[in-house]
Structure formats: structure tokens, C-alpha cells
Amino acid sequence: MESLKENKPLNESNIVQAEKIVETKAIVQEKKLLSFDEWKNIDIRVGLIESVDDIVGKDKLYKMSVDFATEKRTVVAGLKLYFAKEELQGKKAAFVFNLAPAKLAGIESQAMILAARTTEGKYKVFFSDDAVAQGTRLE
Numbered sequence: 001m002e003s004l005k006e007n008k009p010l011n012e013s014n015i016v017q018a019e020k021i022v023e024t025k026a027i028v029q030e031k032k033l034l035s036f037d038e039w040k041n042i043d044i045r046v047g048l049i050e051s052v053d054d055i056v057g058k059d060k061l062y063k064m065s066v067d068f069a070t071e072k073r074t075v076v077a078g079l080k081l082y083f084a085k086e087e088l089q090g091k092k093a094a095f096v097f098n099l100a101p102a103k104l105a106g107i108e109s110q111a112m113i114l115a116a117r118t119t120e121g122k123y124k125v126f127f128s129d130d131a132v133a134q135g136t137r138l139e
Contacts, residue, residue, distance in 0.1 A: 043098035044138040046128045047073070047111065052085040055105045063107055064088065066095065069135025076109035082123045092128040094138060 047066035055061045055076070062085070064075045075095065079088065095111040102109050115123040 041098070042096065044094055044114070045097040046092050046132050046134050046136045046138070047075075047095045047097075048092050048134040049088050049090065052089045054080075054085075055107065058105050061105055062088070063105075064113075066111065067134055068095075068097065068111075069133065073110040074107060075111045075113060076104040076107050077113045077115075079113070079115070079123060079125070083125070088125070091125075092130070092132065092134055094126040094128065097137075 045068055047068045049064050050067050050072070051065040053063045055063050058080075060078045060080050062077055062080050062083075064077060066073050066075050094114040096114065097111050099112050114126045116126070117123055
């Protein structure tokens with residue numbers, strides 16, 4: 001690697017070494033592993049979806065009002081193609097609570113709902129039953 005930094009002529013050994021470094025960096029970037037301390041910083045909470053509204057001109061997005069017990073937040077989610085409003089409203093779901101706010105369709109989204117893509121390419125939301133109170137942090 002030193003020969004690469006010092007602009008020394010490349011030989012086969014240096015090229016192989018450089019390729020391995022690039023490959024290793026790509027793998028690390030693709031699959032960044034979190035330490036336990038990093039994981040503890042992720043705040044996932046149960047929120048009660050109080051209302052679900054269309055966003056004018058957006059065929060994939062809903063604007064939701066979500067109650068986390070201590071506060072209400074606005075969440076914008078691309079679930080319109082997969083769920084009717086009635087399938088979300090009144091349900092408790094898991095949300096990433098401490099995600100930096102992001103503007104979507106001109107609306108500040110203040111959390112992110114957790115969902116998984118099925119083998120058919122649809123989304124399933126991680127709903128909770130009434131045994132878990134809204135605002136509860138997942139552990």
C-alpha cells in the first residue's frame with residue numbers, strides 16, 4: 001500500500017492489494033455493522049395512527065398523525081399503493097422515533113414507520129396489539 005501512496009511503479013502484487021482494499025471498503029459500506037452502543041441509540045416506539053390523509057398530487061404518499069403518548073408527530077409514508085386509509089387508521093405500529101426529520105412532498109415527516117417488503121413486492125407494516133401502550137420503546 002505504501003508504494004501506492006508514494007506513486008511507486010505498480011506491480012502485480014500492488015494491484016492485487018489495491019483491488020482487495022477497494023473490495024473490502026465496498027463490503028463494509030454495503031453492510032455496515034452496528035455496534036451494540038450504536039444499536040442502543042436507535043429509538044423505535046409504538047405509535048397510534050390517529051389519522052391518515054391523502055396528499056394532493058401524490059399517488060404513493062399518506063400524511064399520518066401519530067400519537068406517541070408524550071407527543072403527536074406527523075409522518076409521511078409511501079404506503080398508499082398497499083393500504084387503504086382504514087387499514088392504518090386506529091392501529092398501533094412501530095416507528096423509528098429519533099430519525100432526523102425529512103421533507104417529503106413539502107411536509108416535514110418526523111418519524112418513519114417500519115415495514116417489510118413481501119416476496120410479492122408489497123409492504124407489511126409491523127403492527128402492535130393493545131397489550132403495548134403507545135409511546136412504548138422497543139427493546
